[in-house]
Amino acid sequence: MKRWARESVRKRGGCGFVPTLGALHKGHKSLIRKARRENSRVVVSVFVNPYQFRKKQYLAYPRDLKADAAVARAEGADVLFAPGCRRMYPNGFESFVDMPDMFKRLRRQKLGWHYRAVLVVVMKLFGIVRPDRAYFGLKDPHQLALIEMMVKEFNMPVKVRPCPTVRERDGLAYSSRNALLAPDERKTAAVIYRALKFARDETLATGAGNWRKTTSRMKAMVNSGQKAAVEHIELVDARSLLPPGKECREILVYVAARIGRQRLTDNIRFRIKQQT
């Protein structure tokens, strides 16, 4: 991969990169297609990074490299990069990217360790693949904000291209974890996107200042679904990830919920009129 990258940077046209955890679905396909349109070379990586999971989740994560290779090829990727874990972390790792303020905000979600590991692996993959553009779904808005911050602050020679979340017909965001839902859980899961749309409509009608009430009604809405339990909801300024203040122009509503044993996340973003 490193040799290919070294040769590749000498060519015109640019290299697009879609880093994934594998189990490629429609969401990934839309990323690969976008990369295909904007670059002359496209690399898709499949790497289930052990450090960003709890052990059980890591072992349960769906893996099917043959199917992934078929999807990547069908969508026009030039390279599928699927390094082994020992190759990526021969001696574990001791170098982190730290963002004390951003991580403090994320700690409310207790997921700082997760995003820290994500940043390390994204940094490593960028170093190996040397892309001109990297494609990430808007589905994980915190991950996206952290990666954008890292790329900006470290002047990394790559453009981060966010891509809209792809949804199923009932609104459920595509995710590899959807395949792990039982049929009744799958049906329940649509409540997440309904609650997000409710939050958007409510906020546009009653104002962002009303966020406590809005999120508590969302929570009740999701929890009313069978086997559904909200883990975390936030309704924040999309840029700062802090509660919406007077300057706020764009809202991010984010939900993480357990449906059965799976943890699903989704979000919605929308502009609001500035408060006066």
Added chain:
Amino acid sequence: MKRWARESVRKRGGCGFVPTLGALHKGHKSLIRKARRENSRVVVSVFVNPYQFRKKQYLAYPRDLKADAAVARAEGADVLFAPGCRRMYPNGFESFVDMPDMFKRLRRQKLGWHYRAVLVVVMKLFGIVRPDRAYFGLKDPHQLALIEMMVKEFNMPVKVRPCPTVRERDGLAYSSRNALLAPDERKTAAVIYRALKFARDETLATGAGNWRKTTSRMKAMVNSGQKAAVEHIELVDARSLLPPGKECREILVYVAARIGRQRLTDNIRFRIKQQT
């Protein structure tokens, strides 16, 4: 610089990079010459990074960009990159590279904050310049060990090339700070390298297990110099930066000392027979 770098990576022959704090002296010249021999393009950067200094040191640091440009040109550099501070840090920074274990070892020197800032600026400069090879003096062995660790762990597409310390006739390592010494201080300063050679001879004669005695005799030796005061001495395994154990094959002896108002550092490295 970024545009140049983008065009440059498409060319054959490679780009060599010599990051400096300016005030270019013989040590820097030897780095630029080595870069010149090994690459078809050479970039020298001059940036006095405010975050890696205490404020007084930062203000007192010698600056002469015209002279630096002349030196860089004379040694055959293609580009002198001298970004302004606001350009490099428009909003300060909040992203760090953290290496908990390595920094804990450095904290004995109370310089963790310094090296943290060095890693951030090296990371940024690598992102902007996109070199194939980067040249660092062996004069700061801790900095070198940290940068090598960062590049290795993040799979950064750059080769770190360490270069031997250049010395004056009396053995004093070239440093921009030498110019700030009064004549009598300059004379005193040679004691540092004498003490390092003493430590080498003593260790080769009596063994690395004798390191406490050796360093305390070195300390007395340096402190006997006029206006000279040892700040820090270590005699360690060159690889792990820990006290030499039975496995140790290469020793690093490192001294930081005040001569008058200046803080000078120097080190020596040598192989030893494995202890039995």
